[in-house]
Amino acid sequence: MAPPSLRATMHVPNEIVEDIFVCVPPDNSALLLRSALTCKRWARLFADRGFRRRYSQSHGKAPILGIIANLTITGGVARFIPTHGFCPARDERHGYRAHDARHGRVLLNRLTEASDAPQGQGQEPSALAVWNPITGEQHQLPLLKRRRQVHSWNAAVLCGAAAGACDHVDCHRGPFRVVFVGIDAKQIFSHVYCSDSGALSEKATTAPLQDDQLECSTPPCPAC
Incomplete structure (x- = not known):
């Protein structure tokens, strides 16, 4: 038999590849990205939920890909600032600022003076949207119909899986919920x-407020 070609590459089983790359520290996630670009097999392996869960369990946390900042020089527009090699397809959300972030998703709040926010046919731009920086998907939330002016409000985006059904390691592609509280x-x-x-749930309310329970002089302070 003819000797094997020197160009032939040795096939390393996925289990061994996992054992090697699971040792990459979270502060060097750029190495994982560069390795994923080496071949399609490795890219599929690193994108697999089992590998990400094993990686998170080994290091106690998932790697930080970046931070969300509201840039004052652009009027508060939200921008994703990478900490390592990962970079989303679009790092800015024109017309929106970041209000909250959990489980790989960002809750966006539309800037009132912006005119370039996404719009539906015949509708004004949605006040709130949920953005997934990893996939680039942006989900517009329906507008709240209120008869009275809202003096103060806050909102948060949460994982939508049933209690105990998600370890929050890789839930950015699953269902989500947005909780909105106002006064x-x-x-x-x-x-x-x-x-x-x-859809939005039916409005839940408390007992009517007394005159001395509402202080309207202090402006709302949204969480960023």
Whole structure:
């Protein structure tokens, strides 16, 4: 038999590849990205949920890909600033600022003076949107219909999986929920948006507020 070609490459089993790259420290996630670009097999391996879960369990946390900042020089527009080699297809969300971030998703709040935010046919831009920086997907939330002016509000984006069904290692592609809490001249109210149904829950309210329970002189302070 003819000797094997010197150009022939040795096939390393996926299990051994995992054992090697699971040792890469989280502060060097750029090495994982460069390795994923080596071949399609490695890219599929690193993108697999099993590898990411094993990597997270080995190091106690998932690698930090970047931070979300509201840039004052652009009027508060949200921008993804990478900490290592990862870079999303679009690092800015024109017309929106970051309001909250959890489990790989960012809750965006539309800037009132912006005119270039995504719009639906015949509709004004959505006030809130959920952005996935990894996939680039942006999900517009329906507008809240309020008869009275909202004096103060806050909102958060959460994993939408059932309790105990998700370890929050790789849930950025799964369902999500947005909890919205506000206060008007009469009461405190809340809504929950569920991505599975694509609808807001019915309004839940507290007992009517007394005159001395509402202080409108302090502007709302949204979480960033």
